[in-house]
Amino acid sequence: SAVISQKPSRDICQRGTSLTIQCQVDSQVTMMFWYRQQPGQSLTLIATANQGSEATYESGFVIDKFPISRPNLTFSTLTVSNMSPEDSSIYLCSVSGAHSTDTQYFGPGTRLTVL
Amino acid sequence: QKEVEQNSGPLSVPEGAIASLNCTYSDRGSQSFFWYRQYSGKSPELIMSIYSNGDKEDGRFTAQLNKASQYVSLLIRDSQPSDSATYLCAVITSYDKVIFGPGTSLSVIP
Numbered sequence: 001s002a003v004i005s006q007k008p009s010r011d012i013c014q015r016g017t018s019l020t021i022q023c024q025v026d027s028q029v030t031m032m033f034w035y036r037q038q039p040g041q042s043l044t045l046i047a048t049a050n051q052g053s054e055a056t057y058e059s060g061f062v063i064d065k066f067p068i069s070r071p072n073l074t075f076s077t078l079t080v081s082n083m084s085p086e087d088s089s090i091y092l093c094s095v096s097g098a099h100s101t102d103t104q105y106f107g108p109g110t111r112l113t114v115l
Numbered sequence: 116q117k118e119v120e121q122n123s124g125p126l127s128v129p130e131g132a133i134a135s136l137n138c139t140y141s142d143r144g145s146q147s148f149f150w151y152r153q154y155s156g157k158s159p160e161l162i163m164s165i166y167s168n169g170d171k172e173d174g175r176f177t178a179q180l181n182k183a184s185q186y187v188s189l190l191i192r193d194s195q196p197s198d199s200a201t202y203l204c205a206v207i208t209s210y211d212k213v214i215f216g217p218g219t220s221l222s223v224i225p
Contacts, residue, residue, distance in 0.1 A: 001161075033213075041217070042203060042215045042216060042217045042218050043159070043203070043215040044215075045212075045213065092158055092159075101146060101147040101166075101207055103149060103161055103164055104149075104161075104205075104213065105161065106158040106159050106160070107158060108157070108158050109157075109158045
């Protein structure tokens with residue numbers, strides 16, 4: 001499976017600011033995903049990021065709040081904009097193969113605290 | 116009805132016992148099923164995937180799938196304290212969405 005890294009691993013931010021999270025993979029992957037995991041909760045998909053096209057957002061998530069870039073097959077960024085304490089979560093990127101049934105592998109996550 | 120449900124925890128088993136984790140799903144057309152393990156403060160890691168009815172074994176882990184009854188389970192034999200974690204069931208639905216269950220917390224008592 002691919003080796004996935006995320007930066008930063010954790011951050012503490014002030015309300016109203018924005019944070020960009022980077023996800024780097026050591027091999028080319030077709031599909032990349034961004035998830036949010038709130039304290040004590042399961043994973044919620046924010047969006048699917050495919051290279052060369054706009055990200056596809058899930059219900060309840062919008063591009064203005066969570067802009068995503070996917071400039072190539074090994075890298076993606078998620079920005080959490082105009083943060084509030086409700087955005088405090090772990091943000092995870094994951095990757096999979098070309099098919100929707102392919103297994104997803106997760107990065108180590110970014111722990112975000114918004115004060 | 117939630118799309119993917121798991122037995123509520125926390126589940127406690129003594130060391131050496133069999134831990135049984137259950138997951139049910141609502142989309143009858145789902146075809147792909149995964150079990151992930153997540154240690155506290157860590158990201159999920161894949162344990163097993165299963166696509167066909169029946170059992171699939173990998174070491175101490177056995178996944179069981181019954182599409183007619185819409186459930187998938189994970190058995191952990193000879194449970195070890197290192198198995199203490201949250202176990203997440205994930206289902207790929209007929210409309211190509213991955214849905215994660217709420218997770219079951221497992222505690223293996225030495």
